[in-house]
Amino acid sequence: MTLKTTMNKYRLFAPGPTPVSEETSLAMAGPIIHHRTEPFEKIVAEVREGLKWLFQTKNEVLILASSGTGAMEGAVVNTLSKGDKVIVVDGGKFGERWWKICKAYGVEADVIQVTWGQAVDVKEIKSRLDKGGYKAVFVQASESSTGTYHPIREIASLVKAKDDCLCVVDAISALGAVNLPMDAWGIDILITGSQKALGLPPGLAMVGLSDKAWKAAENSTLPKFYFDFKRELKNVQQNTTAFTPAISLIIGLAQVLREFKKEGLENLFARHARLAEATRQGMLALGLQLYSSSPVNSLTAVKTPEGIDAQKVFKILQTKYNMTIAGGQDAAKGKIFRLAHLGYYDDLDVVTVVAAVEWALAELGHKFTMGAGVGAAMKTLREL
């Protein structure tokens, strides 16, 4: 059951950080150039165009030196004022983060508690919006803790009809993996991070704002300084940032965006759909169930059968096969494990992760035909 080898490569299949390509690592290992120079400004100009393309927006996308949470906080403090009422969709650890940020700043969150693993019922949002008085709806495109996609298109469409209400989407683990056309769907704030689909090290957050969001920013009175979006907008329009940017990561971002452009948006989303579907079929073929009833293409959350501790699957992969996946959090701890298909990750990576999960399950006494999961994944990859 143990690998009969002393060579054991590290494989990172967690929903962030994700694997970085050698080409990107090399680009980032080049000499650090100063950010107030023409060569770096050219890189920012290229990245600006690339991000508008990836976010599918005509507006600027801001680049922040922070993790994604910093951009989430920025979305709150730049568009709202103390006492404002908002709707928060909480279907997992990251939905929870929205109302915690709101609470820290005195914004009143009306929280829609969604059963973990389920998508929010848009009717719940609609009935609240119809009552009126809400300044924003906060939601995840991909709730990483449960592997769930919330119906962003439908939510954005409902919010679009309301004046003075913003649709704010945390797409940290979704953007680049899932189609989220910001302008076409009417998303007002769209957020992502470097360490997910983009396949970069963590340390960069990116955020796009609609005209409606920029208008709200005019009236917002919450305090802000480091995450002051209006100051960042003025700077990015001059191909720079307000404060010292994470230079090496932005150089890596330029490289990744070049690769994404070669691939094309449609292929990008199709690739993630195909990797996700193969992973799901592999897991189902082992007699396991998906945790989410609305599985997102960024990652697959898998329930272990009664009597098998999902944390043990996680631990065996980590210690024996040098592979990092993710376990479950809070109430889902011990019940699920999560496999990401993000970053520098291809078809044969699906095969390796399904194989390692099979070995771990066999060790834990689960009954199945060895290779059944891998076979199902391979079949899907060949057909899709």
Add this chain to the structure above:
Amino acid sequence: MTLKTTMNKYRLFAPGPTPVSEETSLAMAGPIIHHRTEPFEKIVAEVREGLKWLFQTKNEVLILASSGTGAMEGAVVNTLSKGDKVIVVDGGKFGERWWKICKAYGVEADVIQVTWGQAVDVKEIKSRLDKGGYKAVFVQASESSTGTYHPIREIASLVKAKDDCLCVVDAISALGAVNLPMDAWGIDILITGSQKALGLPPGLAMVGLSDKAWKAAENSTLPKFYFDFKRELKNVQQNTTAFTPAISLIIGLAQVLREFKKEGLENLFARHARLAEATRQGMLALGLQLYSSSPVNSLTAVKTPEGIDAQKVFKILQTKYNMTIAGGQDAAKGKIFRLAHLGYYDDLDVVTVVAAVEWALAELGHKFTMGAGVGAAMKTLREL
């Protein structure tokens, strides 16, 4: 006057970002490992110990994914409340930043305006402190915009005598270059960034807090989330961070701290003192003057003679010799240029920068004996 070569290496001698060693670049170019794993927690444990050593404190040093400004904002929002009165030393662009942050959060700043290029007069601080009612004194150890060292030891000693008043030091371009023994001097909050003396790419801020500062944090009511220091403290004590850390930069930080430890604190400060003195002697030998009457060892700000635009020195170095230094900002623009001696930077780097400055000055019509500056710098380096 032009280099007769088509090979023209990039040299980065600005006060941040600073050159990164090949060894550090390679460490950071390794595979990204997940942050919630034992191997990464071991790195954080090592970095924790290294930072305590570098900050010369028994307390924890927090590691934030942001530029230094994020930690400056954190120092304000974690220890103060709306309406609190503080003293701000403003002797340049970074002093200015302190009161701008205070203003954004409704903290009342009593600003001591210091002539650019001069150190604050401690009597100005003492007379205010004696009136009482101030919750903190905000100051730079190295004001990068003017190349000035403020008398931190004396300021900290004054503040130490007052209950409920904190000495908050922005040492972003000072820590590692200048001796700032946090505990021994009674500095309450000490801040640095990755892209200065540490010689790492930008994207990491580090901040140490004294017991007195942690006590103040108990009573602070300003809103915070991403920069919530109490949450970070709990996390760092478990060798992790509250939000996804800038993994690659922390791996680089571990490498740099290992090198620093080999060198030793005394040698580290002596090295910067020697590089700075050689640069100063080189500039004086060319008939130029220092801009600061209290020059810091991190960087040297140099006045150009009447009739010579300092921005032209900056531009010639950039375009002709592929060397990035810094010009002057605001009122000092056109009057000074700034040479840093930070990061991966050694004796012969001093020789190259003085040589390039000589060539630029000759091109701009300044009269001096070619090589006089380099000779003076070399003499100093040999003697010190």
